[in-house]
Amino acid sequence: MPPIYRERERFKSINLIHNTNLFGGVKSGRIIKYKGKDYLKDEILIDGINNIYKPIRNDVCEYFVRNDISFWHTPRASEPRYKPSGHTLSSQVCCINHLFPIRQDKETVLSIAKLFCPGIIDILPIPTDNYLSGYVQFEAVSDKDYLNELQTTRGSNCTSIDALIYGIHDNGKKFIIPIEWKYTEYYDNRDKSIEDRDGEAKGTESKGKERLLRYSGLIDKSQYLNALPEYRGSVYFFEPFYQLMRQTLWAEQMIKHNDTETIKANDYMHIHIIPSENVQLLDKIYKPSNEKMEETWTNCLKHKDKYKIIHPYDLLKNIDTIKYNGLIQYLNKRYWG
Numbered sequence: 001m002p003p004i005y006r007e008r009e010r011f012k013s014i015n016l017i018h019n020t021n022l023f024g025g026v027k028s029g030r031i032i033k034y035k036g037k038d039y040l041k042d043e044i045l046i047d048g049i050n051n052i053y054k055p056i057r058n059d060v061c062e063y064f065v066r067n068d069i070s071f072w073h074t075p076r077a078s079e080p081r082y083k084p085s086g087h088t089l090s091s092q093v094c095c096i097n098h099l100f101p102i103r104q105d106k107e108t109v110l111s112i113a114k115l116f117c118p119g120i121i122d123i124l125p126i127p128t129d130n131y132l133s134g135y136v137q138f139e140a141v142s143d144k145d146y147l148n149e150l151q152t153t154r155g156s157n158c159t160s161i162d163a164l165i166y167g168i169h170d171n172g173k174k175f176i177i178p179i180e181w182k183y184t185e186y187y188d189n190r191d192k193s194i195e196d197r198d199g200e201a202k203g204t205e206s207k208g209k210e211r212l213l214r215y216s217g218l219i220d221k222s223q224y225l226n227a228l229p230e231y232r233g234s235v236y237f238f239e240p241f242y243q244l245m246r247q248t249l250w251a252e253q254m255i256k257h258n259d260t261e262t263i264k265a266n267d268y269m270h271i272h273i274i275p276s277e278n279v280q281l282l283d284k285i286y287k288p289s290n291e292k293m294e295e296t297w298t299n300c301l302k303h304k305d306k307y308k309i310i311h312p313y314d315l316l317k318n319i320d321t322i323k324y325n326g327l328i329q330y331l332n333k334r335y336w337g
Contacts, residue, residue: 003280006089006184013043013088013334022334023088026050045086052084053097053330059132060084060100066131069139070155081156094335095162095181095273096138098312101327102319103136110135111318113167113177116308117269120167120175128262140164140178143261146253147246148214159246166263173266176254178247181273181312183335185240186280189287193237211237218249225249226300235288235296240281244270244297244307272309275335282309312336 016022027046045051048071052060061082064071070081072092085093102108106123113120126137139154140161149158163179195207216231225248228234236245251268258264274282282293289296298304313336321328 003184003186003278005275005277005280006186009089009184010043016334017043017045017088020333022330023050024054041087043088045088048084048086051086051088051090051093053101053327055326056096056100060096063100063129063132063138064155067129068154070153072155089184091181091183091185092162094183094312095179097334098316098331099136099163099179100138102316102324103134104132106135108319108324109165110167112315113165115315115318116271116310117167117169117175117177119169119171121170123165123167124174126164126166126263135165137164137166138162142250142254142257144257146257147218147249159250161247161250166265169267174258174264176251176263176265176268177271178251178268179271179273180243180247182240182278182281183275184278186278186284187239189238191233191237192239192242193232193234208232208237215245215249218253219245222249222252222302224252224302224306226302233288235286235300238286238288240293241286241288241297241300244272245300248301268306270307272307273312273315274309276311 023045049057049061061084063069065082071084072090073085087093110120110123113123123135125133125135126140127133128140128143129137141152141154141158143152145152145158147159151158154160161178162181165177165179167175167177169175191208193208193212194205196202196204197207200206212231215236219225219231219236220227225245228236231237235241248270251265251270254261254263254265255268258266276282285292286296289299291299294309298307301307316328316331319328
């Protein structure tokens, strides 16, 4: 049974689609195939462009095309990689709708960075965007592959950061601030360290073995993650910690290779955006740790203060309410209300 929060947001989206002009009157109702069966999903827009806040639609699409970034899709294979997902519960779209409108406003982005890192005194434009460069980057990747993933393709098939801010601390260090964005996500107890590949006999575990080979050695040598005597079946290979582990390693390798990376980082702060109402994600007792999400992850860190959770409303609570009145009304109606 889906969690109450996800169902509530799904029905809210369906109501907004049919009873408001928030999505421009576009039709919804996509047929999704899952395990050989067809399912009608009324929360999925026929045209995904209407899933984006109207004033930024053209720029978002151009940004993704010109910077060669993939959108996430449901299912991915059915959509062009540069077309926004029509799924109204998409966390990627949620992240874009919150942060893209303010990404070129230096003072606003600086005020956001100070929420989780008060010592930040300045922020820098992110130099690895080829088009519409600003102070927030989406689907950030490193110049080179340090996580044994064999590629660095923004938005697909490697560790990408949902949003990235780049700043200068009052101690002189350059900080990267990776942001992982969640909306209605919740996770089962699937162990990614023992997974088979599609079509393989059960128990082969080749996909899991590949993941263990990629990341175990990096965790052993990490200055930020606690090493474990055994990684197979460990917390690092259960979601959402599998994502957080890879993003922490990504930040660490960016710092380690700052002499060759375009983005020169000396330190980092890891931010997790999660609605406080999503108790299925925050308050679930996770199998590997027997604790809730925040406690589970901070216990994996050598420096617990390098990870913070914030509600999406709180992220923008200090922005100029006159300048961004339209955006605030949109976000409140769609996500916060």
